[in-house]
Amino acid sequence: MKKILASPLLLILPAALAAQETSTGASPVTGADTAQWYMQPWAWIAGGVVLIMLFIGLLRRRK
Template sequence: MCAFLLTTGYSIAQEAGSAAQSSSTHSSTTVTGTDPAAWYMNPIVWVVGAVILLLIIIMAAKSGKGNVSNREVSRTTTTTTTVKED
């Protein structure tokens, strides 16, 4: 807790400037479309990622069913009864 309070106090003290030191610095940052760090902003990446995710979900759903066959099974039972008359 003390370390947190000391670092907070130090940060606030650094932000305050005196009136005698009036220096002005300007900086600008320009982001272009060829920035390799901005690959996640490309819509094609999102579409391809969504398609891959859907394929994974579909494959997982199909593998959970096991070996289920679509064949129709029918069973016929024949019984024979013999009645004896006296």
């Protein structure tokens, strides 16, 4: 059951990242002088990883 629930999440995340990158035209620059760090793809990837880890931790805690 967990694999079925995790599969759509893993498919939606890359699609959302690709849509965000094309709609904003953000470039993957990681310099400190960029004021709009939240528009960078690496920030969305890091946020997605944190959310996935949080969901996994919450699901394992229920056992």
